[in-house]
Amino acid sequence: MENINSHITAKDRDKMSFPTRILVENDLLQGDVLDFGCGFGKDVEELKQKGFNVKGYDPHYQPDYPNQKYDTILCHYVLNVLKNQEQAKVLFEVSKLLKFGGRAYFSVRCDIKKPGFRTHYIHKVKTYQTNVILPFKTVFVNENVEIYEYQHYCYLNQKKTEVSPFFEKLEPKEQVGELASCFAFRDKFPVSNGHTLIIPKRKVANYFELSFKEQSACWFLVNLVKAELQKKYNPDGFNIGINVNQEAGQTVFHCHIHIIPRYKGDVENPRGGVRGVIPSKQKY
Numbered sequence: 344m345e346n347i348n349s350h351i352t353a354k355d356r357d358k359m360s361f362p363t364r365i366l367v368e369n370d371l372l373q374g375d376v377l378d379f380g381c382g383f384g385k386d387v388e389e390l391k392q393k394g395f396n397v398k399g400y401d402p403h404y405q406p407d408y409p410n411q412k413y414d415t416i417l418c419h420y421v422l423n424v425l426k427n428q429e430q431a432k433v434l435f436e437v438s439k440l441l442k443f444g445g446r447a448y449f450s451v452r453c454d455i456k457k458p459g460f461r462t463h464y465i466h467k468v469k470t471y472q473t474n475v476i477l478p479f480k481t482v483f484v485n486e487n488v489e490i491y492e493y494q495h496y497c498y499l500n501q502k503k504t505e506v507s508p509f510f511e512k513l514e515p516k517e518q519v520g521e522l523a524s525c526f527a528f529r530d531k532f533p534v535s536n537g538h539t540l541i542i543p544k545r546k547v548a549n550y551f552e553l554s555f556k557e558q559s560a561c562w563f564l565v566n567l568v569k570a571e572l573q574k575k576y577n578p579d580g581f582n583i584g585i586n587v588n589q590e591a592g593q594t595v596f597h598c599h600i601h602i603i604p605r606y607k608g609d610v611e612n613p614r615g616g617v618r619g620v621i622p623s624k625q626k627y
Contacts, residue, residue, distance in 0.1 A: 344460055346471045349424040350403035351463060353382030359389040362419045362450035362490050365483050367393070371448065371492075374414025379437055379447075380421035381405060409440055416440060416447040422475045423452045428563070430475070431522050435567045438495065438521040447493040451475040454487050478523055496526045496544065507546055507597045520568055524560045527568050534603050537576045539568050541600040548596040550585050561600055568602055578604030584617055592620065 359367075363386045366372055372395060378387050381399030390397040399405050416437050422430045437447050451474075458473040479491040497518040500506045509528075517528035519539060530538040541564050543557050553561070569581065582603040586593035605613065615625035 344469065344471075346424075346426050346429065348463070348466070348468050348470045349429075350401075351466045351468070352420075352424045352470055352472075353401070353404065355383050356385040358385070360386050360419055360450075362448070362483075362488060363390070363417060365490065366417070366448055369482070371446070371482070372415050372417075374442075374445070375411070376415045376417065377409055377413040377440060379416050379418045379440070380433070381417075386417065386419070412440055412442045412445070414442050414445045416445070417450075418447060419450040420452060422449060422477075423455065423472055424470065426471065426473075431560075431563060432567065434522055435520050435564070437493070438526075439519065439571070441493075441495065443495060443518065444498055445494070448482070449477055449479070449491045449493060451477070451489055451491070452487065453484070453489055496521055497528060507542065508595050509540075509542065509597060509599075519571070520564060522560050522564050524557055525564050527564055530601070534601075535578075535605065535609060537572045537578065537602075537604040539572065539602045541565050541568065541602065543598055547598050548593075550587055550598045550600075553598065565600060565602060572602065572604050576604055579607045580605040580613075582617055 372390070376390065376395050376397040378397060378399040381387050381401045381404070383404055384399045387397050387399035398409065400407070400409055418433065418437055421433060425433065441447050455472050455474050460469045460471050462468070463470045477491045479493045481489055482492045483490040495518045497510070500510050502510060504511050517531070518526060519529060520527040524545070525541060525543045527539055527541050530540050541561050543553055543561055545553070545557060547553055565583065572578065582601070582605060584601045584603070585598070615627065619625035
């Protein structure tokens with residue numbers, strides 16, 4: 344069933360939400376703050392009154408998409424009303440909007456007894472709800488809600504070559520997206536404008552040793568990154584490729600997928616595309 348009514352689960356509050364109160368009391372809101380999935384915007388209103396530099400975004404109620412990055416991002420009770428792919432898109436968007444070194448806080452309900460579609464008790468239409476467990480640090484939990492703290496995978500693992508050889512000399516500006524089991528950053532030696540790598544978090548050299556679930560997550564992230572590259576650089580085409588083993592040109596032995604935007608005229612004759620890995624076979 345299509346999940347078209349997730350927005351009506353937003354509550355028209357008369358006071359600040361419980362997770363935001365917890366974060367304020369623990370002095371966890373720093374710098375520029377974004378409430379992602381803010382609904383009717385009560386938390387934004389209350390935080391502004393307390394002197395926070397805060398903006399709200401909600402695709403239904405406040406649809407002006409943010410045009411900057413933020414030190415702190417709040418995302419309360421959003422993931423519980425979304426299906427898996429929708430949840431992944433939210434994680435990607437939050438990762439993209441967060442400053443390197445910043446923190447995002449995802450609040451999820453812990454009291455959902457029957458995951459799936461149900462008839463909303465006020466609006467009388469089918470709405471979706473599910474339990475969510477995230478692979479991030481927990482900063483608060485009770486019987487009703489768990490609050491997770493998220494930071495960029497690249498930030499948390501700087502210079503940790505045991506996690507990935509890519510982290511030996513990783514520059515902060517490079518991460519451009521993340522899902523629960525994979526992440527993306529710009530290639531340090533780009534073939535073209537926007538050349539990006541998609542990397543599973545599990546340190547595996549050979550793509551074919553990844554589980555089907557890990558492979559699927561990587562390709563889902565490829566699609567999300569491709570859409571962002573199209574919007575930002577407007578390329579005329581793409582090459583997507585994986586090098587498996589030294590004989591195929593692999594030099595960094597942590598599996599990664601190359602997304603290489605292509606532009607009209609960037610080579611004299613692009614015919615053959617990826618066949619060019621063996622130059623004599625490119626033209627046919």
